[in-house]
Structures are given as structure tokens and as C-alpha cells.
Amino acid sequence: MADKRPQRGATLNRESARFNLPERAMDGDWLDDREGLDGAPPRLRTTVTVERARTIISRNSSPDIGFDRSINPYRGCEHGCIYCFARPTHAFHDLSPGLDFESKLFAKPDAAELLRAELGKRGYVAQPIAFGTNTDPYQPIETDWRITRACLEVLAETNHPLTITTKSDRVVRDIDLLAPMAAKGLAAVAISLTSLDPKIAMTLEPRAPTPTRRLTAVRALVAAGIPTHVSIAPVIPAITDHEIEHLIERAAEAGARSVSFIPVRLPWEVAPLFKAWLDAHFPDRASKVMAIIASIREGRENDPGFFTRMRGSGPWAELLRTRFQIACRKHGMNVERIALRSELFRPPAGPQGDLFG
Template identity: 60%
Template structure:
């Protein structure tokens, strides 16, 4: 396989669960933002607007620390090759490969739909998670501002919200985040995988460079916004060597909380990740996959609740111990979940009605 400049996946593999046809490029590959040397990039970005009937997704998963989430966008231009959300693109009859990072969907009605949900008499507040599937601050947020509009509703209604991102674009909403933080209504996690900008470009080609993410963490802390570093995912024999360095770099910027997650390769992500390894690290591809399978009971992935986030092997135990020592050395704490204030919630008025007071 040959690497595609500015993209993570090196092919457009078909979903194996929905029997979709193979998707090939259609030849329309102009993307003006990347025509730096006069040569058009090989793959363009296309955005389609979605108009769903609801925007808040509820779940009953026993091993995630939230029960509701909002995805402002489907697909993600960051192109992280390991992204566990890639298979979800099959619901649009698209590939989890290149389609996932080039054929995107924006939801401009998100704020209105959120307001409608919060106005329901039976609604009970709990933190809404953003960034759990695709990044709320991927490049198209600069144009659509869906995430910002959702945060404005959260501030107006005093509703708690958590954010996970790989972008320093989160700082564009620092004014809102400060106000939410003053009321104990927000927490922001920024994911960093490596200190090496070259490796980061291969893993997550359109995400912010590591230095920018670290700087964003520092800015959030300075502004009084609860922020934590997510060293995620850790990829054995690829990024694990940066673990202690990342913890130290975060501590230097005033970050006091951190977490880590081992790489997961569910469903169609595993073959895409294998292609990426063979393209960029052929000399160690076998070693990487052998370690991953060792931690996942001999498989590429262990999907069982309670086990999917808890790799088990001597290698995983060593990494777990390394993280614990690094965090303790820098006076940081490991964060498992975030507790925000739900008591301030103010139900919005239904559309078209005026408040009495």
C-alpha cells in the first residue's frame, strides 16, 4: 500500500458487517487548502449536512463514565488511523477507510434539538459528553460552529458538559468554557499520543501537532478550566516510549490530572490499522500486532464489557505501572471520571413560549 498525503487510512476498505460495495475514488480530489506546491492532494473533503430528529444519544454501557452524548459531526477529518468510531460510517453506506475522513456530515440543527430535549418535562440532567465518537473541534467546526452553539445552550441552561478533543481549536471557545468552569459545569480532556510531530502526522494527519495540544492544555489550566491529559491511545512498540515524557510535559504546563487508554481495534479498524503498519512500519508490524493480541486474549480486539478497556498481559501490567509511577512523580492524579454540578440546571422554555419570570 502507498501512503496518501494528509490522510490516515491508505485504502477504502468495505465494511464487513453491512455487506457494502467497495468504494473507490471518483477522481474529484481537489482540496484547495492543501495546494501548497501547486499539486492538488489525492483526496478531497466533502461535507454534507444532516438534519436528524434528535441529537442526544443515550447509552446504558456499564464501562463508560457517561450515559448521554452529542456528536456534532459524523466522520472525522483528523484521520486518526486507530479511531474506534470508523465502523460507524457504514451506517451512511460509506467505508470506514478513506470515506470516514473525507466524506463528513455536519449537524447544524444540534443546538435547537438539544434545547428541545432539555425542555422535556421528564428530562433529568447529567453531564453530556462531546467528542466520544468523532472530534467536536475537527477543522470543519471553524465553519459550522456546531460545538460552540451547543456550548451556548449548555451555558444558558446551566447544563454540565464534558469535552474530549485532539485540537487546540477548543481555545476558540475559551470565553464560554471559562463561564461554564466558574459554575463547575465543564471538563476538557485533550488527547496526546506522542511527542514526535512526524509520528503524529502519520497517526493523526490532520489533528493539531503535539506541541499545540500541550500548549492548549496549559492555556485551559491558566484560564481556570478543568483540563486533563489523555495519553490515548497507547500503541505498543509505536508510541509507548513517550509515556513518561508526555506526563512530564503535561505537568510542566500545570496539568494535574491524566489518564491513559490502550489502543483498541474493533471490527473494521483492525485491517485498516494493519495496512497502516505495513505501509509506515513494515519492520515492526508483526511485533506490534503480536503484543496487541497478547493483551486481548489472542485476538485483535476484546469487545466484552468490562474487558475492552482493560488489557491484560505482562506488557499491559508494565505499562500500567509505568503510568502510575510517572503520575506520582509529577504530583498528578489519575482521573477515571469527572463529577460536575447538575443542581443548577434550568429547563428552557418550549419553542415559541415566553418565560413568566
């Protein structure tokens, strides 16, 4: 049974059947006791497990993604965004893509050391490394763990280009590293912004900073000379699609150079979680939302095809693209493409760096 939890996104914590994992109704000491004010469930505690990874740079060859390598300092994300396409990855750990994904997190404290070793390997060729492609590199635990910052320090030392996608204003903490890199053409940041309505944002992304704080972060990054993009992702029909023009306007006012959007995607276990969330928070329009999603996903809940998964198809998707393009022209967005340099890279100092540099 779905139930709302204060400051959490998912209303369900079912196991994935995709990997033949055992079904379990509830787990964790946080569900041992159900007492609370007026029968409310107790607050769900976040736990962090150390992961000793062997490598830190992940590679991809997807033709509709603009980078070929990325770093994810954390697994799981406390922001709790109900639509997050990374939720199914928790099933690989015998954990639920629901509440487990946003409360049972993994941190990779050796990330900077692994990164230094990989950058120092013979034949390494630099191309921009993307942060925030799976889970947010500036989610709340980064405040204490500082793994993202440690990786940025290595990249700054080696003049290695990077991009960051985040919905957290914590990124401004690292302006001291990012601004000098941006001055060399080595860094760019994308801030994710889905809604300007605090209530909708709180429901969609319960532990992410408010829209106002994210726009403030855009202004701070721009003022520091860091190329900044705003990602309106995802656009949810009948819930946030009416805001697209206003979002572009506010992004332009904050100084962002460019903006993009992606219609909501519901891969694998995300679909039942999203539908349960709709039933809990928007029962008056749940069927309408899913009907429109099906209309832009060729009659399905999700379209995994390259390129179409990012754009959608059909009249509704085409109307959204038209509105987006008109608003971008009106506010002077997407005039110039943000380009980063790779030729300044130098291998890190140390035995391998000295040998192969």
C-alpha cells in the same frame, strides 16, 4: 493495494462487508485522475453533507464509560487518526471506514435547536453531556460550521454540565463560554495526546494539531480556570509506549489535573486499516506491534469486553499500568477527581421551558 496519501491517515478505502454492502475498489471524483507530481495521487478533497437529525443527545448504558449521554455534531472526522474506533460507523452510510470516514463528513446544523428542545422536555434530568465521544467536536470543519459552539451556548444558558474530549487546540476559541461554566463547576476538558514526536503524530493523526499546540491549549485552558485532563489514548506498543512517562511529565508541566491511558483498540474494520497502515509506515516492526496487541487482547486483535477493552490484560498491559502509576505519583497527577455539578440546571427559555421550569 495500500498507498500513502499526503495528509491522510488510512491507506485503504475498502467497503465493509459487515452490512452486505457492495464491494467497490475506488469511488469519488478524487480518484478519477491519478496524475500528480512524480506519480503521486491527487490531494483528496473533503466534502460535507448536511444531516437532518431527529435528536441530538445519544444515550448509552455501558458500565465502563463514565457518562450516559453524549452529543456528536459531526459524523466522520477529518483528523484521520488511523486507530479511531469510530471508523466502522461510516459503514452504516454505505461508506468506507477508511478514506471515506476522514473525507466524506456529515454535519448536523440543527444540533443546537434539537438540543434546546430536548432539554426542555418534561422530566428531563441533567447529567454531564460528553462531546468528542465518537468524532472530534473541534475537527477542522468546526471553524466554519460552529455547531459545537452553538451547542455550548445552549448549555451555558441552561447551566447544564458538559465534558469535551478533543485533540484540537480549536477548543480555546470557546474559552469565553467554558471559563464561566467551569467557575460554576459545569465544564471540564480532556485533550488527547498520543505522542510528542511530530513525525509520529503526523503519521498517526495527519490532520490534527501538533503535540506542541495541544499542550499550549492545555496551558490556556488551565489558565482560564477550566479543569483539564490529558488522555494518552491510544498507547501503541513498539510505536508510542516508550513515551508514556514523558507524556505524563509534559501534561503535569502544562497544568493538567489528571491523566489516563488506553491501549490501542482495533474493533471491526479498524483492524485491517491499522495493519495496512503499519505495513505502509512501519514495515520493520509491523509483526511485533500486532504480536504485542494480541498479547494484551487475549490472543485476538480486539477484546470487546467491558472494562478489559479499556485496560487490556496480561504482562505487557500490567507493566504499562505500573509505569503509568509510578509516573503519575512522581508528577502529582490524579490526586483529585474532576466532579461536575448538575443541580444548577434550568430548562431553556421558551414555551416548554417556561411551562416546565
